[in-house]
Amino acid sequence: MRLAVIGAGAVGSSVVELAADYGHSVTAFADSGSAVVDAAGIDTDAALERKRTDGAVGSVDPSEALSADYDALVEATPTTLGDAQPGFGHVEAALERDRHVVLANKGPVAERYADIRELERESAGRVLFEATVGGAMPVLSTIADFDPRHISAVRGVLNGTANFILSRMATEGLDYEHVLAEAQDLGVAEADPTFDVDGTDAALKGVIVANVLADDGTEYTLTDADVEGIQEITGSALELAREDGRTVRLVAEVVEGSVRVGPRLVPENAPLAVSGTRNIAQLETEHAGQLNISGRGAGGPETASAVLADVGRLE
Amino acid sequence: MRLAVIGAGAVGSSVVELAADYGHSVTAFADSGSAVVDAAGIDTDAALERKRTDGAVGSVDPSEALSADYDALVEATPTTLGDAQPGFGHVEAALERDRHVVLANKGPVAERYADIRELERESAGRVLFEATVGGAMPVLSTIADFDPRHISAVRGVLNGTANFILSRMATEGLDYEHVLAEAQDLGVAEADPTFDVDGTDAALKGVIVANVLADDGTEYTLTDADVEGIQEITGSALELAREDGRTVRLVAEVVEGSVRVGPRLVPENAPLAVSGTRNIAQLETEHAGQLNISGRGAGGPETASAVLADVGRLE
Incomplete structure (x- = not known):
């Protein structure tokens, strides 16, 4: 072409x-x-x-x-x-x-x-x-293959910058501002990381998924999403989660016409607990159970x- | 249609x-x-x-x-x-x-x-x-999307029966024969589980992937695969692996025109260590790093x- x-x-x-x-x-x-x-x-x-x-x-x-x-x-x-x-x-x-x-x-x-x-x-x-x-993850083509009518929910970790920050905070016991500065030095976070850390970027992806899943023609935009970022997560909150075998991830969830993005507690060994800049999407299908796709969610x-x-x- | x-x-x-x-x-x-x-x-x-x-x-x-x-x-x-x-x-x-x-x-x-x-x-x-x-996992369509020429290797856990047996042996400390009988009672293993436990089923899947990846027209059949099953894995081998933070999975690997299936040591928290009857495929891509797809690998x-x-x- x-x-x-x-x-x-x-x-x-x-x-x-x-x-x-x-x-x-x-x-x-x-x-x-x-x-x-x-x-x-x-x-x-x-x-x-x-x-x-x-x-x-x-x-x-x-x-x-x-x-x-x-x-x-x-x-x-x-x-x-x-x-x-x-x-x-x-x-x-x-x-x-x-x-x-x-x-x-x-x-x-x-x-x-x-x-x-x-x-x-x-x-x-x-x-x-x-x-x-x-x-790089084939999320939308997999939704198309299974037919949006047979997918009841999609959730995932869809922002690599926020995930890098949460992963580093949890494993190194460092605070948000410290890890953000480090991520900027490494080129993982942009000079203005607002949309990555406040949940906007993940919410836009959730909204796109919601539009694809809507079979009744309902249109979703960012204003329909319920969005919370990771800026208020503290090192001590992650430490408490860890003592309980869990960690925090910025999770986007699209279910029954609602789009929600926010920090969620997930078990440390759960598929959603991807580390570093990796992303994951979980599709709940009607006939084939849960399908997980993980890979690099950004990069040229x-x-x-x-x-x-x-x-x-x-x- | x-x-x-x-x-x-x-x-x-x-x-x-x-x-x-x-x-x-x-x-x-x-x-x-x-x-x-x-x-x-x-x-x-x-x-x-x-x-x-x-x-x-x-x-x-x-x-x-x-x-x-x-x-x-x-x-x-x-x-x-x-x-x-x-x-x-x-x-x-x-x-x-x-x-x-x-x-x-x-x-x-x-x-x-x-x-x-x-x-x-x-x-x-x-x-x-x-x-x-x-x-249910979209393995072949993802290979087609990325173009077989840009995929250097595919490995995965592609037999749910063998994986169920290895998972149960590792978590419960039970022996192969005991867990196999339990799997048969549950309907997870067939009355004749030979092809599942001796690696043949996983090897056939590996051979199919090799055929799809071969861009020079080389044809692969089961006789080209190097296959070992899980029948000889002992509970004590799994216990030793566990003490070292690892477990054993029946891994199929297709790389550079070779198809190999056999029990492999993998870290307990690695993506390949899926549990129960779940399957996983890992695609090594030229431009997008590693892509993991996991889900239900069998069932009507x-x-x-x-x-x-x-x-x-x-x-």
């Missing part, structure tokens, strides 16, 4: 870097200020090198990527809330041209799911978004793998 | 029972001695009731199921080795009629993979077999879920 990749952060850049390995070409690649377009396939190494050295992937206006020749648009700009722009506009532009869309950006499917589905109905293009929930190549799996499904 | 279900054991019967729930109809259903065929859709409740009370699903010759009107044949007869008959012949008959095939029977894809793929190339029908590896409705997920993929 010919891909137009919008967004040149870790995920977009990894998609551009790996596309050929999966049998696809990149005909357009844009960051927020520039683009490079070539219907015969751009020179991906040169574009990534320009991004590293000059800070710009190309020399034409970014809007030219949207009007380029491509089969699928990969939307990998940062997640935004509310109107989910500019990501939503990119999805709209592609669908109006009857092109497919693969999202790594959570905004459009967390905040404007009904709008996206309506645009998709009027288009010959399809919208897939495996990468938005659990990075990891998330790009999920994007490219979606691209493969569109062929 | 219209399904012809061949085989009326736990899996075939569950597929017939659940088909309507997933939006499909059953136009033919056969056991080894009889069949019921109706192009408008058989009465599934009546057929299952006849099987329970009379031991026969219908009153016509089983071969009539193969020549019935259907879109996909579900092959759920018992796994056989060598020529993989009669399952192989059923697959052949469907593909020659340009119909799809969904296998729950491991024989044809473990023992005659190249023949199956050649028949598929000459047919408008496709062959899917998610249910043959890990029951569980395996039928995987069959029906395959049917959904064919639509």
Whole structure:
């Protein structure tokens, strides 16, 4: 397939870097200020090198990527809330041209799911978004395989930064502020970690799952989620949990139309007690019991793998 | 889709029972001695009731199921080795009629993979077999999503009976023969548990994975696998492992064209140390690290879920 990749952060850049390995070409690649377009396939190494050295992937206006020749648009700009722009506009532009869309950006499917589905109905293009929930883990495709009607609940640890912090606090007996600073030094936490530690990121993933599970057309957005973060968890609370054979994890839970995210006590040896930056999703199925999927929930190549799996499904 | 279900054991019967729930109809259903065929859709409740009370699903010759009107044949007869008959012949008959095939029977894809793929190339029908590896767990579809070329190894605990026995031996300090008898009483182990405890069943699953991963056309069969069972594991060996924080699991490993199955020492809190009848598969991916999938690896409705997920993929 010919891909137009919008967004040149870790995920977009990894998609551009790996596309050929999966049998696809990149005909357009844009960051927020520039683009490079070539219907015969751009020179991906040169574009990534320009991004590293000059800070710009190309020399034409970014809007030219949207009007380029491509089969699928990969939307990998940062997640935004509310109107989910500019990501939503990119999805709209592609669908109006009857092109497919693969999202790594959570905004459009967390905040404007009904709008996206309506645009998709009027288009010959399809919208897939495996990468938005659990990075490399095949959560949404497994829900689709089992049929959302036969899944009663999904819960999981869906934010690697928060999990890294809770894991380190529990094993090292350190306080929140100390471990957060360490995580920032290691690049595990961003300079502004708000959405990771206050539960927003996990809640957006829960909302996306709720939208996929809703078979009555109900639309969920972040405002429907009940969200609590990990900022108030103390080292002594973790120590108390540990004496009882348990630990604390930031758990997202989607059940019967409700989305809840918050710190939960879980047994230390339970599947939910993944450590470090790993994520886990648990699907409660009607006919096949509980299914657990765990893996890397974030990272450039990891998330790009999920994007490219979606691209493969569109062929 | 219209399904012809061949085989009326736990899996075939569950597929017939659940088909309507997933939006499909059953136009033919056969056991080894009889069949019921109706192009408008058989009465599934009546057929299952006849099987329970009379031991026969219908009153016509089983071969009539193969020549019935259907879109996909579900092959759920018992796994056989060598020529993989009669399952192989059923697959052949469907593909020659340009119909799809969904296998729950491991024989044809473990023992005659190249023949199956050649028949598929000459047919408008496709062959899917998610249910043959890990029951309800989406192992093969995840391998397909990541692309077999980007997966370097697959290992897992793929036999629930052997795992139940090892788990019970380790936690209760009981000997093999005692726990095997208990497993038979519980229906977890069959009257003849040979293939489960000697590693053959896990090896067949490993061989199927090896066939899927081989991108150079190499064909694997059971004779290519290096197989050791759990019959010689003693309670004292498990006790020694436990003192060292470890336990023993029957692990199947597919790496670089080799298939090996045998008892392995694993840390007690490692993902591979699933307990009871649960299974786990670990995929080592090139771009997304390790991915773990765990769930119920056997059982009628569980395996039928995987069959029906395959049917959904064919639509």
